[in-house]
Structure formats: C-alpha cells, structure tokens
Amino acid sequence: MFIQKLYFYNKCFINLNFNFKSVSKQSAIKLCYDARTSLSDIPIELFMNSAPFSSLSLRPELLSSTKALGYESMTPVQEQTLPHLLSGKDLIAQARTGSGKTAAFAIGLINKLEAQSYFTQALVLCPTRELADQVAAEIRRLASTIPNIKLLTLCGGKPMGPQLASLQRDPHIVVGTPGRILKHLEKETLHLEAIETLVLDEADRMLDMGFYDDIMQIISMTADSKQTLLFSATYPDGIKRISDSVQNNPVDIRVEASHHSPDINQVFFQVEKSERAKILFKVIAHYRPESSLVFCNTKQQCDELANELRQHDLHALALHGDLEQFERDQVLTQFAGKSSSILIATDVAARGLDVKELAAVINFELSHDPEIHIHRIGRTARAGSKGLAVSLFTDSELRRLQAIEEYQGSTATLTNTSILKVPEKLKLYPPMVTLFVNGGRKEKVRAGDLLGALTASGEIAGEQIGKITLFDKFAYVAIEQKVAKQSLTILADGKIKGKRFRVRLLR
Ligand code: AMP
Numbered sequence: 001m002f003i004q005k006l007y008f009y010n011k012c013f014i015n016l017n018f019n020f021k022s023v024s025k026q027s028a029i030k031l032c033y034d035a036r037t038s039l040s041d042i043p044i045e046l047f048m049n050s051a052p053f054s055s056l057s058l059r060p061e062l063l064s065s066t067k068a069l070g071y072e073s074m075t076p077v078q079e080q081t082l083p084h085l086l087s088g089k090d091l092i093a094q095a096r097t098g099s100g101k102t103a104a105f106a107i108g109l110i111n112k113l114e115a116q117s118y119f120t121q122a123l124v125l126c127p128t129r130e131l132a133d134q135v136a137a138e139i140r141r142l143a144s145t146i147p148n149i150k151l152l153t154l155c156g157g158k159p160m161g162p163q164l165a166s167l168q169r170d171p172h173i174v175v176g177t178p179g180r181i182l183k184h185l186e187k188e189t190l191h192l193e194a195i196e197t198l199v200l201d202e203a204d205r206m207l208d209m210g211f212y213d214d215i216m217q218i219i220s221m222t223a224d225s226k227q228t229l230l231f232s233a234t235y236p237d238g239i240k241r242i243s244d245s246v247q248n249n250p251v252d253i254r255v256e257a258s259h260h261s262p263d264i265n266q267v268f269f270q271v272e273k274s275e276r277a278k279i280l281f282k283v284i285a286h287y288r289p290e291s292s293l294v295f296c297n298t299k300q301q302c303d304e305l306a307n308e309l310r311q312h313d314l315h316a317l318a319l320h321g322d323l324e325q326f327e328r329d330q331v332l333t334q335f336a337g338k339s340s341s342i343l344i345a346t347d348v349a350a351r352g353l354d355v356k357e358l359a360a361v362i363n364f365e366l367s368h369d370p371e372i373h374i375h376r377i378g379r380t381a382r383a384g385s386k387g388l389a390v391s392l393f394t395d396s397e398l399r400r401l402q403a404i405e406e407y408q409g410s411t412a413t414l415t416n417t418s419i420l421k422v423p424e425k426l427k428l429y430p431p432m433v434t435l436f437v438n439g440g441r442k443e444k445v446r447a448g449d450l451l452g453a454l455t456a457s458g459e460i461a462g463e464q465i466g467k468i469t470l471f472d473k474f475a476y477v478a479i480e481q482k483v484a485k486q487s488l489t490i491l492a493d494g495k496i497k498g499k500r501f502r503v504r505l506l507r
Pocket of ligand 1: 098100
C-alpha cells in the first residue's frame with residue numbers, strides 16, 4: 001500500500017510520499033486524517049496512489065520497461081485511459097503535458113505491436129518537432145525491451161534525404177508533424193494503409209496551427225479499422241468534427257488534473273500598465289527562479305521585453321513564430337542548457353517545449369482563455385515537484401482574472417507588489433554559457449569528441465560541461481560561465497576529427 005500525496009487546497013501542500021508497504025490501508029488513512037485534524041477547516045483531498053502497471057494485461061516487455069523507468073504506478077490519466085486503450089476502443093482524452101499521457105498512448109500502441117511484421121503499425125501526429133522528438137523518446141524508452149522495433153520521426157524543417165533513406169524499410173512506428181507526413185504520403189515513400197493505431201497528440205494545437213486539412217487527408221489514407229486516440233487539452237469545434245468523422249463510439253475521458261494543481265503556488269499581482277516590465281524585473285529579482293518561462297500575448301511584446309530585461313543584465317531570450325528554425329533551435333538549446341534562465345514566449349511558440357524542472361511560469365499579461373492559463377502554469381510543478389506561477393494583470397484584465405477564478409473553482413489571492421524585494425547587489429547570471437561550434441553530425445563530430453577535446457588538458461573537468469547538442473552542421477556545448485573563455489580557446493585552437501572548427505560564445 002503506497003500513499004503518494006496528501007493534497008490540501010489553500011496553497012498548503014504536504015507530500016507524504018511514504019511507503020506504507022508495512023502499514024495497513026486503514027492505518028494509512030487514519031494517519032492522513034490525523035494530519036487533517038491538526039490543520040482544521042481545510043478541505044482535504046486524499047489521493048491514494050493508483051494501481052500498478054502489473055494490474056493490466058500488458059506484454060511482459062512493457063512490464064519490464066515501465067519498471068526499469070521507475071514508473072511504480074499509473075498516473076490518473078494512465079489509470080483512466082489504459083483499460084480502454086488496451087481493449088481496442090477509440091478514445092478522446094483531455095490531458096495536459098506532465099500528466100503521463102505520452103506513456104498512456106505509447107503503452108497502448110506498443111502492446112499490440114508485432115515486431116516480426118515489417119509494416120507501419122502506428123502513427124503519432126504531433127504539432128511540433130520538439131514534441132515529436134519527446135514523444136519518440138518516450139516510445140523508444142518504453143519499447144526498448146522489445147528487440148528490432150524501428151521507430152522513425154518525420155518532421156518538417158529537417159532534410160528529406162535521410163528520411164527517404166530510412167524509409168527504405170517500413171518502420172513499425174512513425175512519429176511526426178502533419179505537413180511532412182503528408183509530403184511522404186504524396187511521394188508514396190510512407191505507407192499507412194495498414195496502421196492499427198493512430199494518435200493525434202495535442203490535437204487542438206495542431207488545429208490552431210492550421211493542420212486540419214492535412215490531418216484529414218492523412219486520415220483518409222489510413223485503414224478504417226484502426227484505433228484512433230485523440231489527446232487534446234481543449235475541445236474546440238474542429239476536434240469534435242475530427243472525432244465525429246473519424247472515431248467510432250469513442251470513450252471520452254476528462255481528467256481533473258488539467259485544472260489547477262495544488263503543487264503550484266499561484267501569485268497574482270495587480271499592476272499599472274506602464275510599470276508591467278518593471279514589476280516583472282522585480283518578480284524575477286525577488287523569487288530568483290533558476291529557470292522561468294514568461295508568457296506574452298504577442299510576438300512584438302516578447303522581443304521588447306527580452307530587450308528590456310537584457311538592459312537590466314538579465315539573460316532573457318525571446319521565442320516566437322517569426323524565428324527561423326535555426327534560431328528557434330538555438331534559443332531552445334541555450335535555455336535547456338541553462339545558459340539562459342528566462343525564456344519569453346508566445347503560447348504558439350512554447351508548444352511542445354519540454355523543459356524539465358521549470359522553476360516558474362510568469363504571465364506578463366493574463367491569457368484571454370482560462371484554459372490556456374491553466375495550460376501555461378501547468379508547465380511548472382511537473383512530475384511531482386513544486387512550482388511557482390506568477391501572473392501580472394491590469395485593471396483592464398479583471399474580466400480575464402474572473403474567468404480564471406471561475407474555471408479553476410477558487411478565488412485568486414492577490415498579493416501586493418510591495419512584498420517584492422530587489423537585493424542591492426543583484427547577480428542573476430545563468431550558471432552556464434553556450435558555445436557554438438560550426439561542425440556537426442555531417443562532419444562526424446560526436447558529443448564524445450567535444451567532451452574529449454575540452455577535458456584533454458585537464459584544465460576543465462567533465463562536470464563543468466553541460467548539455468552537448470548536435471545538429472547536422474553545427475553543435476552547441478553548454479559550459480560553466482567561469483571556464484567559458486578557456487573552453488573557447490581550447491576548441492578554437494585545437495582540432496576535432498582532424499579538422500579545425502569555428503567556435504563562438506552565444507550571448
Ligand atoms: P507527459 O505527460 O507524457 O509529458 O509525461 C510527463 C513525465 O512523466 C514524463 O517525463 C514521463 O517519463 C513521466 N511519467 C509517465 N508516466 C509515469 C508514471 N506512471 N510514473 C512516473 N512517471 C511517469
């Protein structure tokens with residue numbers, strides 16, 4: 001018996017996380033209720049941890065991989081969807097990122113995969129390349145115990161050549177973005193007529209991005225008998241249309257966890273329009289989150305704000321739809337490598353962004369839609385850690401605040417900006433910087449080569465080097481601030497794979 005968490009509303013949260021194996025269910029419950037009595041008047045919600053994966057009829061390889069990944073028991077989304085998924089039913093599920101939805105559909109599609117049959121058996125459509133990469137990684141992890149499974153990611157913004165070469169033999173599983181998948185279908189380099197599972201992940205986002213027609217065309221080229229799983233945070237009309245025309249009597253699952261999670265400390269500040277940027281600076285200086293994602297409603301606002309924060313010596317980067325794929329990769333690499341601690345993004349640009357342990361989400365302005373607000377703040381406090389969500393709003397956004405309160409079923413506690421204290425000697429540099437190396441996979445540069453070159457002389461320790469990200473023509477190396485210049489010299493003066501590369505520091 002395992003009791004994972006004891007949640008209190010009212011921003012008070014206790015994580016018991018005991019292993020109650022040796023304690024009976026009755027005494028475990030009593031313990032939780034005793035805790036409640038000591039904090040009287042607080043409504044309590046007790047979450048018994050859900051069932052283990054072994055309670056499902058899964059193939060043994062999946063039982064081993066979930067165990068190896070440390071997935072002790074199912075998340076609520078998994079517990080509610082997996083029995084239907086495994087019985088072959090179509091499903092429409094509302095689940096946010098961080099809920100374990102990827103593993104839910106991954107387990108569903110892997111469970112019926114035939115490794116000996118070389119045809120494409122499952123297709124997962126995602127809105128962005130980043131999300132497709134994460135989904136592919138989760139499926140690979142879960143399928144790692146089954147030999148010879150071929151999974152391919154097919155996304156736009158990537159050259160066709162290598163994709164065509166990989167498609168010489170049909171993959172078992174394809175994960176990709178609608179535009180590129182359609183291109184391959186038109187070229188007849190991809191065959192989906194026999195797929196058994198079709199997953200539309202973050203379907204509402206795909207519709208927002210204008211993929212409705214592409215999705216419908218892709219679906220028309222797949223088998224009628226397939227199982228269709230539709231995951232979406234919101235249910236706009238387009239989703240209903242897709243579901244009605246494609247799904248067969250789908251099970252509809254809405255998991256409450258898509259609402260405000262008690263793990264998130266939500267703070268609301270009422271501000272004057274003219275002082276919004278100043279207060280944002282104070283918020284960052286006061287809370288000093290190791291990483292924060294600041295949401296703006298427009299691209300222009302993202303750029304202006306990034307410039308303004310940079311004037312305060314804060315390393316902020318803007319992420320929005322006007323960036324080229326190359327610039328977008330660069331911004332995301334810097335943020336993920338901890339070389340920038342503030343990312344300023346629009347909702348569209350932040351889609352698919354998966355940065356683990358995001359310390360804070362800041363709403364520079366409230367979103368028009370309360371569901372988007374919940375989606376935004378759900379990016380902090382993932383996988384059980386606590387998070388901070390700060391929202392700034394002006395008089396003219398009071399209606400939006402009201403909508404959020406109604407949606408989350410609780411009143412927002414407003415905090416006075418006077419609590420925000422800016423330390424006198426403020427140093428908010430990110431711990432790392434990123435080096436850009438103009439050589440990548442095409443030149444056969446591997447992460448080990450870069451690591452080896454940097455540490456060979458013994459001046460720089462392996463621990464001082466962070467994330468190394470390789471692309472076809474270039475590579476990024478995250479490195480501790482204090483050894484940045486040394487690293488730059490070592491890489492620029494030395495050779496890698498017998499070649500000299502240009503190296504520069506990204507600022
Ligand atoms: P997702 O909602 O798919 O983005 O998943 C969020 C994170 O939860 C991922 O890092 C998963 O690896 C992790 N995860 C998924 N299922 C479980 C589980 N049953 N127990 C623990 N972690 C999980």
